[in-house]
Amino acid sequence: MDRIYPLAVPKGRRLCCEVCEAPAERVCTACTVTYYCGLVHQRADWSSIHEKICQLLIPLRTSMPFYNSEEERRHGLQQLQQRQKHLIEFCYTVAQKYLFEGKHEAAVPAALHSLRFRMSVHGLSSVELVPAYLLLAEASLGLGQIVQAEEYLSQAQWTVLKSTECCYATQSLLHRNLGLLSIAKENYEEARYHLANDIYFASCAFGTEDIRTSGGYFHLANIFYGLKKLDLADTLYTKIAEIWSKYLNNRYQVLSQNRIQQIDLLGKRFETDTGLDEAQEAEAIQILTSIWNIRESTSNTDPQKTIFVLKILVMLYYLMMNSSKAQEYAMRAFSLAKEQHLSVNEQSTIEDLLNMISAEEAHPIT
Structure with a gap:
C-alpha cells in the first residue's frame, strides 16, 4: 500500500474524504489528488479500488493544460x-x-x-x-x-x-x-x-435463455428452496445449469473451431476467452457452486444432476485457465459417477474432460 501521511489542508479550501465525504485529513502521496478523513478509509479505498486506478486519477483531477486552439481543447x-x-x-x-x-x-x-x-x-x-x-x-x-x-x-x-x-x-x-x-x-x-x-x-x-437472465432465475429458485417448494426450485436450478452449460460449451466449440487460442513457447495456452468479464465470471462461480452444493446434498437421489453441474464448473474453470480447479471438479464428478455405478458412457465423458485438462497441463492422466 502507498505511504500514508497527514494532510495539511490549505486555508479556505474544503477537501472531502473519498469514501464518506467528511472533511479530509490525509492525502494519497502516490497521486496527491485523492483525500481521506483518516487512515481507516484510506486503507479501505486502497484495497478496494484506489491501488488499481491511482495514477489514472491524476489527469482527471488536475487542471487541464493550456491549449493553443479550440480544436486542441475539444x-x-x-x-x-x-x-x-x-x-x-x-x-x-x-x-x-x-x-x-x-x-x-x-x-x-x-x-x-x-x-x-x-x-x-x-x-x-x-x-x-x-x-x-x-x-x-x-x-x-x-x-x-x-x-x-x-x-x-x-x-x-x-x-x-x-x-x-x-x-x-x-x-x-x-x-x-x-x-x-x-x-x-x-x-x-x-x-x-x-x-x-x-x-x-x-x-x-x-x-430467456441468456446467462444474463439466469441471475433472476437463481434468486427466484433460492426463494422456492428456502420455502421448501423443492420441485419449483429444482426446475429453475436445472434451467440455470442448462443455460450455463450451453453457453460454455458453445464458447469452447468456437475457440476450438476457430483456433484462436494462443500458445506460448512451452506449448501452453496463455490466452483464452470465456466471453465474460471478471464480474460475470465471479457470478458464474457463485451461481454454479451454490447449485452444486444443493445438488450434492441430494446426490444419492439424483447423482446425474450433481455430475451435470460439476461438468459445467469444469468447463468454466478450464476456459478461465484455472486447470487445478477444473481438475478438482472433474475428479469429483468421476468419483461420484463410479460411486453411484453410473453408465460407462457417463464415466467416459468425464474421463474425456480429465484428458482435456491433462493435455492443457502437458501431464498425462494416470
Missing part, C-alpha cells in the same frame, strides 16, 4: 471524457466482482467511484447513475444496512421514473435489487413479484 476534453467512461465501467466491474464474491465492504469504494464518474459525465439526474446506485444498495444489503439500501433503491427508482430512456437491462437490475431487498425483509411475495419482473425485463433485453 480533443483534450474528449480524451478526458473517454478516461472517465473507462473508469465508470472498470470501477463498476470491480465492484460487481466483489459483490459476487461476497466482499460487500470492499465493493463500496469501487461503487462510489463509478457513481461519481457517472455524475461527472452524465449529470446528477441521468438514468446512467442507476447501475451504481444498485451496486451500493446491494453492498448495503450484504452489510445488513437495510435502511441505507432502501435509500439507494429509492434514488434509483426515482431516477428511472423520471427517465424516458431507461433500457430493459437497467430495469431488470432494479427489480432484482428490489427483490433482494424484499428477501432481506422476509417479504417473499413481494420478492417473487420483483424477481418475475427482473426475468421479464432481462428476457426482453437478452432473451
Whole structure:
C-alpha cells in the first residue's frame, strides 16, 4: 500500500474524504489528488479500488493544460471524457466482482467511484447513475444496512421514473435489487413479484435463455428452496445449469473451431476467452457452486444432476485457465459417477474432460 501521511489542508479550501465525504485529513502521496478523513478509509479505498486506478486519477483531477486552439481543447476534453467512461465501467466491474464474491465492504469504494464518474459525465439526474446506485444498495444489503439500501433503491427508482430512456437491462437490475431487498425483509411475495419482473425485463433485453437472465432465475429458485417448494426450485436450478452449460460449451466449440487460442513457447495456452468479464465470471462461480452444493446434498437421489453441474464448473474453470480447479471438479464428478455405478458412457465423458485438462497441463492422466 502507498505511504500514508497527514494532510495539511490549505486555508479556505474544503477537501472531502473519498469514501464518506467528511472533511479530509490525509492525502494519497502516490497521486496527491485523492483525500481521506483518516487512515481507516484510506486503507479501505486502497484495497478496494484506489491501488488499481491511482495514477489514472491524476489527469482527471488536475487542471487541464493550456491549449493553443479550440480544436486542441475539444480533443483534450474528449480524451478526458473517454478516461472517465473507462473508469465508470472498470470501477463498476470491480465492484460487481466483489459483490459476487461476497466482499460487500470492499465493493463500496469501487461503487462510489463509478457513481461519481457517472455524475461527472452524465449529470446528477441521468438514468446512467442507476447501475451504481444498485451496486451500493446491494453492498448495503450484504452489510445488513437495510435502511441505507432502501435509500439507494429509492434514488434509483426515482431516477428511472423520471427517465424516458431507461433500457430493459437497467430495469431488470432494479427489480432484482428490489427483490433482494424484499428477501432481506422476509417479504417473499413481494420478492417473487420483483424477481418475475427482473426475468421479464432481462428476457426482453437478452432473451430467456441468456446467462444474463439466469441471475433472476437463481434468486427466484433460492426463494422456492428456502420455502421448501423443492420441485419449483429444482426446475429453475436445472434451467440455470442448462443455460450455463450451453453457453460454455458453445464458447469452447468456437475457440476450438476457430483456433484462436494462443500458445506460448512451452506449448501452453496463455490466452483464452470465456466471453465474460471478471464480474460475470465471479457470478458464474457463485451461481454454479451454490447449485452444486444443493445438488450434492441430494446426490444419492439424483447423482446425474450433481455430475451435470460439476461438468459445467469444469468447463468454466478450464476456459478461465484455472486447470487445478477444473481438475478438482472433474475428479469429483468421476468419483461420484463410479460411486453411484453410473453408465460407462457417463464415466467416459468425464474421463474425456480429465484428458482435456491433462493435455492443457502437458501431464498425462494416470
